[in-house]
Amino acid sequence: MLGLGADRVVLRAAAVLNPHYRSMGLYGSEYWTYVLPRRVGARTARTLTTDCVPVGAPHAARIGLVDQVLSGEPDAFERMVERQAHRLAVTDDYPLLVAGKQERRAADEQRKPLRSYRREELVEMSADIFEDRHGFASARNGFTTKRRTRLTAGTTL
Numbered sequence: 001m002l003g004l005g006a007d008r009v010v011l012r013a014a015a016v017l018n019p020h021y022r023s024m025g026l027y028g029s030e031y032w033t034y035v036l037p038r039r040v041g042a043r044t045a046r047t048l049t050t051d052c053v054p055v056g057a058p059h060a061a062r063i064g065l066v067d068q069v070l071s072g073e074p075d076a077f078e079r080m081v082e083r084q085a086h087r088l089a090v091t092d093d094y095p096l097l098v099a100g101k102q103e104r105r106a107a108d109e110q111r112k113p114l115r116s117y118r119r120e121e122l123v124e125m126s127a128d129i130f131e132d133r134h135g136f137a138s139a140r141n142g143f144t145t146k147r148r149t150r151l152t153a154g155t156t157l
Helices: 032-040 042-051 057-062 074-090 094-111 114-130 136-145
Strands: 010-012 068-070
Touching (some): 010 057, 032 114
8 A cells, every 4th residue: 555655656467456454354554544545536445445356457557546557577567667767757847746746745734644644544453453353363363374264244444
């Protein structure tokens, strides 16, 4: 989720995203409650985080989860991303891009400070971990021991 806060989000065509924490019995952190709805809208963010369905690269681009999808093997993809980052950094428009981003952040901060998102997410994560309200202990054990576990039916986050 944290990567969604980047200026440009580029995804390799072969990638599959799982933009949720629910299948691990967790609410989630990394400012997802700020960045995800900003990218895809509140309704789609809710669907992504509750349905726990993998998202392929073309779908991720269609819904605005990523800005661009590039094909190619991992090494070629990395080189393409590096070239794009360099072009972005040296463009004459870069100061305008940064200024626009700063203005949006300042306006967002006035509506709701970023620290509020962090605090709210950590309160939820703390309850998931220490109260085990959604089966995190079992999911963690299954993950670390390579045993598949299922959260109980009706688990909501």
